[in-house]
Amino acid sequence: xxxxxxxxxxxxxxxxxxxxxxxxxxxxxxxxxxxxxxxxxxxxxxxxxxxxxxxxxxxxxxxxxxxxxxxxxxxxxxxxxxxxxxxxxxxxxxxxxxxxxxxxxxxxxxxxxxxxxxxxxxxxxxxxxxxxxxxxxxxxxxxxxxxxxxxxxxxxxxxxxxxxxxxxxxxxxxxxx
Amino acid sequence: xxxxxxxxxxxxxxxxxxxxxxxxxxxxxxxxxxxxxxxxxxxxxxxxxxxxxxxxxxxxxxxxxxxxxxxxxxxxxxxxxxxxxxxxxxxxxxxxxxxxxxxxxxxxxxxxxxxxxxxxxxxxxxxxxxxxxxxxxxxxxxxxxxxxxxxxxxxxxxxxxxxxxxxxxxxxxxxxxxxxxxxxxxxxxxxxxxxxxxxxxxxxxxxxxxxxxxxxxxxxxxxxxxxxxxxxxxxxxxxxxxxxxxxxxxxxxxxxxxxxxxxxxxxxxxxxxxxxxxxxxxxxxxxxxxxxxxxxxxxxxxxxxxxxxxxxxxxxxxxxxxxxxxxxxxxxxxxxxxxxxxxxxxxxxxxxxxxxxxxxxxxxxxxxxxxxxxxxxxxxxxxxxxxxxxxxxx
Numbered sequence: 295x296x297x298x299x300x301x302x303x304x305x306x307x308x309x310x311x312x313x314x315x316x317x318x319x320x321x322x323x324x325x326x327x328x329x330x331x332x333x334x335x336x337x338x339x340x341x342x343x344x345x346x347x348x349x350x351x352x353x354x355x356x357x358x359x360x361x362x363x364x365x366x367x368x369x370x371x372x373x374x375x376x377x378x379x380x381x382x383x384x385x386x387x388x389x390x391x392x393x394x395x396x397x398x399x400x401x402x403x404x405x406x407x408x409x410x411x412x413x414x415x416x417x418x419x420x421x422x423x424x425x426x427x428x429x430x431x432x433x434x435x436x437x438x439x440x441x442x443x444x445x446x447x448x449x450x451x452x453x454x455x456x457x458x459x460x461x462x463x464x465x466x467x468x469x470x471x
Numbered sequence: 472x473x474x475x476x477x478x479x480x481x482x483x484x485x486x487x488x489x490x491x492x493x494x495x496x497x498x499x500x501x502x503x504x505x506x507x508x509x510x511x512x513x514x515x516x517x518x519x520x521x522x523x524x525x526x527x528x529x530x531x532x533x534x535x536x537x538x539x540x541x542x543x544x545x546x547x548x549x550x551x552x553x554x555x556x557x558x559x560x561x562x563x564x565x566x567x568x569x570x571x572x573x574x575x576x577x578x579x580x581x582x583x584x585x586x587x588x589x590x591x592x593x594x595x596x597x598x599x600x601x602x603x604x605x606x607x608x609x610x611x612x613x614x615x616x617x618x619x620x621x622x623x624x625x626x627x628x629x630x631x632x633x634x635x636x637x638x639x640x641x642x643x644x645x646x647x648x649x650x651x652x653x654x655x656x657x658x659x660x661x662x663x664x665x666x667x668x669x670x671x672x673x674x675x676x677x678x679x680x681x682x683x684x685x686x687x688x689x690x691x692x693x694x695x696x697x698x699x700x701x702x703x704x705x706x707x708x709x710x711x712x713x714x715x716x717x718x719x720x721x722x723x724x725x726x727x728x729x730x731x732x733x734x735x736x737x738x739x740x741x742x743x744x745x746x747x748x749x750x751x752x753x754x755x756x757x758x759x760x761x762x763x764x765x766x767x768x769x770x771x772x773x774x775x776x777x778x779x780x781x782x783x784x785x786x787x788x789x790x791x792x793x794x795x796x797x798x799x800x801x802x803x804x805x806x807x808x809x810x811x812x813x814x815x816x817x818x819x820x821x822x823x824x825x826x827x828x829x830x831x832x833x834x835x836x837x838x839x840x841x842x843x844x845x846x847x848x849x850x851x852x853x854x855x856x857x858x859x860x861x862x863x864x865x
Contacts, residue, residue, distance in 0.1 A: 333865070334863075336865075343781075378743070379743065386737060386740050386741075387737075389733065389737070390737070
């Protein structure tokens with residue numbers, strides 16, 4: 295089974311320009327691989343803004359509500375004890391815990407959400423079948439186009455990648471898992 | 472007024488400056504009539520307005536110091552705005568003179584007979600006494616004058632082509648300058664605002680004033696940049712990316728202000744010691760209570776909920792509204808700190824609140840505009856200027 299096509303580019307600038315051409319050619323299931331972050335790559339690839347912020351907002355607010363409910367229930371319903379002359383429903387004192395849980399839930403959901411959207415953790419990926427791809431952690435810059443893309447075709451995509459300056463263009467065979 | 476986009480200089484700026492100056496002087500004259508009719512009200516209104524422009528200048532000093540400490544790129548194109556705001560601080564020493572005359576009306580601790588009979592105040596007399604108060608004020612103004620002129624000197628040298636190690640030198644000024652800034656701001660806010668209620672103390676008070684002063688300068692920078700861009704100045708140099716960063720800072724420091732205000736309130740509420748809680752008790756009396764709640768709503772909740780979205784930080788209309796709101800709220804915040812000392816039982820607006828504000832504000836803008844247009848309005852020889860203009864948010 296063919297997973298996709300991998301092409302190598304000489305430097306980060308070539309990679310960025312190639313990404314723009316792949317984007318403009320209408321591909322949307324492709325990825326860029328480089329040893330370090332390349333500024334402006336998000337726009338070059340035509341990536342949309344991440345949905346992560348909304349996930350974090352949801353869980354952060356949920357955390358705040360849990361913090362409020364927990365304190366007001368224990369303090370004024372379950373164990374109504376007067377502590378240092380404060381009223382049973384002392385909302386001022388709750389704010390710190392509400393804030394802390396808000397931040398805690400937000401931070402944890404940010405990490406887990408990031409992993410989810412990146413489809414991590416995973417132990418293998420078909421690009422690793424390529425010997426040449428080992429350079430991606432050192433000095434190699436790659437674009438991989440997946441066969442699931444509606445515009446994908448073995449021969450045309452290959453010649454397209456060659457036409458925009460890709461070297462060592464190779465088919466990636468093997469399953470995703 | 473004409474703008475030369477190659478040298479970045481504004482020629483013939485005097486007419487606008489004169490407008491600011493005359494407006495200021497007329498309103499100061501009106502305030503002087505107020506002094507004749509009700510000098511106590513005059514001094515308190517005057518103190519609020521004075522502190523507003525002091526915190527604006529101090530915010531400018533802070534933004535400048537942090538710019539040279541971090542060598543941030545995006546601020547380069549707008550850095551002359553806080554730098555100029557910082558240079559108005561020494562001039563504020565002139566506006567301090569009425570406060571010296573009004574000390575007896577403003578500060579209860581100047582009444583030595585009352586202090587002698589007061590167990591708490593008599594212990595504070597080593598710090599809160601007239602000569603030491605004046606010496607401290609002089610020290611603050613000397614610090615602000617020294618830092619301001621030193622930084623300005625180097626910054627202008629850069630325009631003349633002494634590129635080599637200007638940032639190194641400025642960093643050497645900015646690092647110790649940061650300590651001097653923090654100490655002078657803290658003690659100035661203790662002296663001029665906190666001692667209005669001499670029994671009360673809050674160690675976080677300086678940070679509270681700092682958070683407001685940072686908000687003020689960023690809001691001022693936003694509005695001033697919009698103001699000059701409307702007149703065709705820096706039209707292509709300041710982009711939506713710079714406004715986006717202003718929005719981010721406004722948002723961040725809205726949260727910071729609320730955090731500090733909340734911390735101050737919370738610790739006092741928790742401790743429940745009468746000598747500390749009395750300050751909040753005064754601000755919970757009559758219509759002061761509404762103003763306290765309004766502060767939470769309009770100084771925190773509104774800017775927080777509006778500026779949290781990326782789209783609103785990149786929308787100039789929304790940003791204009793928020794920057795204006797924050798400036799107004801900073802004024803109300805200072806009003807809320809100062810005025811309950813005079814009007815114990817509720818908010819009591821006076822026309823002098825407005826006239827002193829416009830009066831000092833007019834002269835402030837005159838000084839600001841004069842200093843701003845005296846040199847190129849962006850550091851033309853800065854090697855990273857082009858990077859700053861082309862800067863993009865991730």
